[in-house]
Amino acid sequence: MDIRTLKTKLFSYTCFVLSFIAMIPLVLIVFYLCREGLARMDFSFFTETQPAPGVSGGGVSNAIIGTLFLTTISTLIATPISILSAIYLAFSKKSKITEMINLSISVLQSIPAIVVGLATYTWVVRSMGSFSMISGAIALAVMMIPYITVNTVEVIKLIPQTTIEAAYAMGGKFSLIVFRVIIPTILPGLITEQRSEMKTLPKVALKVENLSVWFSQNHVVKNVNLTVHKNKIVAIMGPSGCGKSTFLRAINRMHDLTETARVSGKILIDGGSSDILEMDAMSVRQRIGMVFQRPNPFPNMTIYQNVISGYILTGKKLKKQEKDQLVEENLKKAALWDEVKDRLHSRGIFLSGGQQQRLCIARSLAMKVETLLLDEPTSALDPIATTKIENLIEKLKDEITIIVVTHSNSQASRISDYTGFMYLGELIEYDSTKTMFTVPKNKKTEEYLTGKFG
Ligand SMILES: Nc1ncnc2c1ncn2[C@@H]1O[C@H](COP(=O)(O)OP(=O)(O)OP(=O)(O)O)[C@@H](O)[C@H]1O
Ligand SMILES: [Mg+2]
Known part of the structure; x- marks a missing residue:
């Protein structure tokens, strides 16, 4: 030891x-308390009536019933207000008002809640002219509202985007969607905290809305809309130069590095509450990793250092033990550990192409990314290395979401759940891979998939 x-x-x-x-x-x-208390306890402990204020004695039934009434009344006041506020916050456009409400709610989740509760209590008692259960219940409700609201917003985020889209697609009115779909869907999760059922429904990892990319005057990606579900593999296909890489690079803000590039539209994450294009680019890249066509481990770094390069490059300090653990865990996840465990301190570029590509995947995984973008990750590899990467990608989807650009029809049909077909900068068709490969709706997709052009 x-x-x-x-x-x-x-x-x-x-x-x-x-x-x-x-x-x-x-x-x-x-x-001691149990022994002494039990010996002296009789039924009057519960039933005895309350003496005058200030006089000791009396049973606890009054307090128990009072507490029940108090909490019931405050819950009846706080719950509807909180649920409606949460729906307002979750579905209205971001504005100064929503920002202000969000800020107040987050402040009111700590000590200030007590101050506001006491102030409300004093104010209600003063205006009513006496202490009463109602004044206590109103004060308690005021303290509960921020907590229930925040909790409800969290549960609303768990509703699959597809469910809400389906309700809109049926021509539903927002008020009816709220009362017939949203509230009934969130209530079980709010009351019982059992949200597992909602969690197993497909959730949205990324929603691209009207995304366009220009290089100077050249409109390369044109109004792309698509929804990517969590833990799914999406393949993007299309002829050379149609904008696949440009689309992919927009997702982790690589165009920030190109002076002539201009990007418009939205790429929403976090249940629609954050837009990648408005976030800090570095924090986006730490959550959304990218692996390129040619394996590019850092030539100056060892295998070990390459795996933790994300931490080295963002200046995050790790203890030796944490580093060892990250390296082993992620090389295992990238199915590379057995091949390199005896030479972790030799340089990464001395590995074979396929191993280098898995090392690049391992370094993204080590950053605990939620989504991995792969731009033709196997086009520079031989068939055996390709199979290894494909097997790896399939295994990884248990943990993360993957968008992979590929020229290979067979690769897309083997590994992806959904496929998008791009042509001249537009996303011509996007559907489940099975549908795309058996009954494509668009003629161009069919021609491409049957090898008529490419
Ligand atoms: N940095 C850049 N500056 C100017 N134009 C660019 C830049 N990057 C890409 N383009 C142009 O954008 C268009 C789309 O390129 P992109 O690399 O996205 O295509 P692709 O579908 O990935 O093609 P391939 O299958 O060959 O990789 C091309 O006309 C390309 O010349
Ligand atoms: Mg490309």
Whole structure:
């Protein structure tokens, strides 16, 4: 056993013994209270009527019933207000008002909530002229509203975008969509905290709206709209020069580096609440990784350093143990560990092309990305290395969402759940891969897939 493990073990045993010792007086006190209390308790403890204010004695039934009334009334006041506020926040466009409400709600989730609750209580009591359960309930409701609102917004985010789109597509009125779809869908999640059912429904990882990219006057990506679901693989296909790479690079803000490039539209994440094009580019790239056509491990870095290069380049300090763990875990995820575990400190560029590409995938995974963009990741590789990467991509979708540009029909049909076909900068067709390859709706898609051009 090395010294570090020994220290850790010693520390945990000491903590265990100390917490045990600290608990002894507590257990003794509880034991004493139970023994003394039980001996003196009779039924009047519950039923005795309340004496005049200031006089000791009286049963607890009053307090229990009072608390029940108080919480019921405050819940009845707070719940509808909070749910409607949450719906307003989740579905209205971002504005100064929504920003202000969001700010107040986040402030009111801590100590200020108590201050506001007490102030409300004082104010209600003053205007009513007496202490009453109603004034207490109103004050408690005021304190509850921020919590329920924030919780409800979180649950609303779990509703699959497709469900809401379906309701709109049926010609639904917003008010009816709210009362017939949104509220009934969120209520179970709010009341029981059992949100697993909602979580298993496909969630949106990314929603692209009217995305256009220009290089100077050249309109290269034209009004692309598409929705990518979490934990799915989306293949983007199309003839050379149709804008596939340009589209992909817009998603992790690579065009910021090109002076002539201009991007418009929206790329929404976080359930539609954040637009990639308006976020800080570095934080986007830390959440959305990219792997290029030619494997490009950093030539000056070892395999080990390449895996943690994201941390080196963003200046995040890690302990040796954390680094070791990240390297092993992510090389395993990238199916490369067995091949390189004995030469972690040799340079990454001495690996084969396929291994280098898996190393590049490992370094993105080490940043715990949510989405991985792959631009023809296997076009420079031989068939065996290609198969390894394809198997890897399929396995990775359990954890992340993947968008892969590919020229290979067979690759797209083998690994992807959805396929998009781009032509002259437009996304001509986007559907489940099965539908695209069996009954494409567009003539151009059919011609491309049957090899009439490419
Ligand atoms: N940095 C750039 N500056 C100017 N024009 C560019 C730039 N990058 C791409 N283009 C142009 O944008 C168009 C689309 O290029 P893009 O690389 O997106 O196509 P692609 O579909 O990925 O093609 P391929 O299949 O050959 O990789 C092309 O006409 C290309 O010349
Ligand atoms: Mg390309």
